[in-house]
Amino acid sequence: xxxxxxxxxxxxxxxxxxxxxxxxxxxxxxxxxxxxxxxxxxxxxxxxxxxxxxxxxxxxxxxxxxxxxxxxxxxxxxxxxxxxxxxxxxxxxxxxxxxxxxxxxxxxxxxxxxxxxxxxxxxxxxxxxxxxxxxxxxxxxxxxxxxxxxxxxxxxxxxxxxxxxxxxxxxxxxxxxxxxxxxxxxxxxxxxxxxxxxxxxxxxxxxxxxxxxx
Amino acid sequence: xxxxxxxxxxxxxxxxxxxxxxxxxxxxxxxxxxxxxxxxxxxxxxxxxxxxxxxxxxxxxxxxxxxxxxxxxxxxxxxxxxxxxxxxxxxxxxxxxxxxxxxxxxxxxxxxxxxxxxxxxxxxxxxxxxxxxxxxxxxxxxxxxxxxxxxxxxxxxxxxxxxxxxxxxxxxxxxxxxxxxxxxxxxxxxxxxxxxxxxxxxxxxxxxxxxxxx
Numbered sequence: 001x002x003x004x005x006x007x008x009x010x011x012x013x014x015x016x017x018x019x020x021x022x023x024x025x026x027x028x029x030x031x032x033x034x035x036x037x038x039x040x041x042x043x044x045x046x047x048x049x050x051x052x053x054x055x056x057x058x059x060x061x062x063x064x065x066x067x068x069x070x071x072x073x074x075x076x077x078x079x080x081x082x083x084x085x086x087x088x089x090x091x092x093x094x095x096x097x098x099x100x101x102x103x104x105x106x107x108x109x110x111x112x113x114x115x116x117x118x119x120x121x122x123x124x125x126x127x128x129x130x131x132x133x134x135x136x137x138x139x140x141x142x143x144x145x146x147x148x149x150x151x152x153x154x155x156x157x158x159x160x161x162x163x164x165x166x167x168x169x170x171x172x173x174x175x176x177x178x179x180x181x182x183x184x185x186x187x188x189x190x191x192x193x194x195x196x197x198x199x200x201x202x203x204x205x206x207x208x209x210x211x212x213x214x
Numbered sequence: 215x216x217x218x219x220x221x222x223x224x225x226x227x228x229x230x231x232x233x234x235x236x237x238x239x240x241x242x243x244x245x246x247x248x249x250x251x252x253x254x255x256x257x258x259x260x261x262x263x264x265x266x267x268x269x270x271x272x273x274x275x276x277x278x279x280x281x282x283x284x285x286x287x288x289x290x291x292x293x294x295x296x297x298x299x300x301x302x303x304x305x306x307x308x309x310x311x312x313x314x315x316x317x318x319x320x321x322x323x324x325x326x327x328x329x330x331x332x333x334x335x336x337x338x339x340x341x342x343x344x345x346x347x348x349x350x351x352x353x354x355x356x357x358x359x360x361x362x363x364x365x366x367x368x369x370x371x372x373x374x375x376x377x378x379x380x381x382x383x384x385x386x387x388x389x390x391x392x393x394x395x396x397x398x399x400x401x402x403x404x405x406x407x408x409x410x411x412x413x414x415x416x417x418x419x420x421x422x423x424x425x426x427x428x
Contacts, residue, residue, distance in 0.1 A: 008296055008320050010285035012266070012273040019266040022259075024251050025244060032314050035270065037238050039283055039313075040333075043271045045236075050264040052226070052233040056249065057257045059226040069253055071224035082222055100250050106222050119254075 013039070065141070067117040067134045069099045089113040091147040095138065095166065097121050097154055105152070113148070116141065121158035122165055130165060139169055142177065151181040227253070279355070281331040281348045283313045303327040305361040309352065309380065311335050311368055319366070327362075330355065335372035336379055344379060353383055356391065365395040 009017075013035055020031035038046060063070050063081035070081040083102070092113025096102060102115050118133040142149070149170065153159035167179060184202035186195060195203070223231075227249055234245035252260060277284050277295035284295040297316070306327025310316060311334060319325050332347040356363070363384065367373035381393060398416035400409060409417070 008282075009317060010274060010283060012269045012285060013283060016266040016270045019263040022263070023248055025247065030239060032317065033239065034237055036283075036312060036314050038267060038270055039274055041271075046267050046271045049233040049236070050267045052230040053252060053260050053264045053267075055226045056230045056252055057255075057260045060224060060253055068222075069224060069227060069250075071226060098250060099253075100246050103223060103246065 062117075062119075066115045067119060067137070068102055068115060084114060091145060092150065093138075093141065093146055093148075094150040094152050095163070096152045097159065097162075101152060113150075118153070118162065121153060121156070121162040123158045133162070135166060135169070138166065139173065142170060142173060142175055144175055146175065146177045148178045148180060151179070155182075155184060276331075276333075280329045281333060281351070282316055282329060298328060305359060306364065307352075307355065307360055307362075308364040308366050309377070310366045311373065311376075315366060327364075332367070332376065335367060335370070335376040337372045347376070349380060349383070352380065353387065356384060356387060356389055358389055360389065360391045362392045362394060365393070369396075369398060 016035045016038065017028070017031045020026050020034045021028055026034070059072050060069050061072050061079050062068065063084055064079045065084040066081060068081045068083060070079065072079075083106075089112050092111075093116050094105065094111060094113055095116045095118065096105070097118050097120060099117055102117060105111050105115075116134065116138045118135065118138070120128050120133050122128060122130055122133065151163040151167070153163045163181060170177070170179065183206060184199070185206055186192070186199060186203045190199075192200075230249045230252065231242070231245045234240050234248045235242055240248070273286050274283050275286050275293050276282070277298055278293045279298040280295060282295045282297060284293065286293075297320075303326050306325075307330050308319065308325060308327055309330050309332065310319070311332050313331055316329050316331060319329075330348065330352045332349065332352070334342050334347050336342060336344055336347065365377040365381070367377045377395060384391070384393065397420060398413070399420055400406070400413060400417045404413075406414075
């Protein structure tokens with residue numbers, strides 16, 4: 001975009017390309033394509049997208065308990081999300097990095113306990129320390145009623161470091177929940193030939209007995 | 215997104231995910247990621263993006279001559295873009311599918327003639343016929359002053375068919391411009407081993423004499 005011919009790009013177009021480029025995973029080419037797409041849409045359609053954007057900021061808050069995203073309810077003082085309020089197993093807390101992880105797990109239907117969303121992982125490279133995450137609030141939530149804490153942070157360096165950091169804080173508490181983490185191994189549908197060393201060694205280490213079912 | 219647990223996704227979030235999903239090349243996962251990203255941004259930042267979106271529709275029109283995108287100038291009646299108005303070679307018209315193609319060519323600085331933007335290519339699959347494109351206006355532009363018409367439609371089935379269709383219309387006119395198309399061959403930096411049959415056969419057919427420079 002920093003070309004001598006930049007002047008042939010109208011300013012509103014440049015502004016939108018820049019605004020799109022600021023979104024995660026949107027490179028300059030995609031930003032240009034999105035912008036061109038927008039110029040072809042009707043004003044009503046663009047208004048819908050624009051309203052949806054602003055509306056999210058105006059109507060969304062984080063749950064005070066688990067920090068999942070929730071719609072503001074003007075009739076209620078407390079900000080507790082549907083999951084925390086719901087008929088769930090209140091003795092389990094599953095720790096995840098992002099609200100998107102909650103959506104994935106909820107869509108799978110395999111878990112019915114509570115969550116705690118950290119909103120990131122410890123990453124000195126990105127300037128994210130423990131204080132930038134919802135760790136203090138997590139530690140405060142853990143009492144004798146909590147029977148199991150499941151670490152479901154990402155299987156990355158940052159995710160693992162975050163889990164280890166939190167696990168140490170928990171060990172200093174006067175409680176004794178079972179602490180687990182999601183299993184590591186080969187993802188379904190993967191090609192063994194292309195699996196990385198870490199995944200393969202995890203898959204070997206955590207191998208389980210073979211259930212031969214006819 | 216069509217899950218039984220869909221109810222745990224707040225409505226404003228769902229709306230924004232849907233709105234993002236409507237953009238080209240944005241799948242459901244990316245739409246979710248963008249939405250979560252938006253929830254983390256300040257209201258001011260979101261307002262900027264939202265304004266940029268609406269502003270594009272309010273301030274952009276197509277040039278009456280070449281159909282490139284241009285900013286509305288309230289001081290002027292005619293809607294002629296900077297390129298058409300500029301000090302360019304007015305005897306050449308380069309036919310492209312999209313305004314993005316103009317930006318790419320302009321950024322390269324290798325062309326100083328005029329353009330004509332079709333805003334698409336003939337594609338019965340996508341319900342796009344000749345009448346959906348700026349073909350009539352192109353034909354009207356071609357008079358005896360035009361010395362060369364360069365087809366720079368995409369090297370796809372649709373792009374080639376569109377070029378052929380327009381070329382026939384031009385041949386019926388009472389004018390005789392030189393008609394050219396961008397060269398086909400191996401792209402710079404490509405790996406011969408991985409080139410497709412069509413590219414390779416084009417590269418062989420259009421081979422040029424080797425200029426041995428010491």
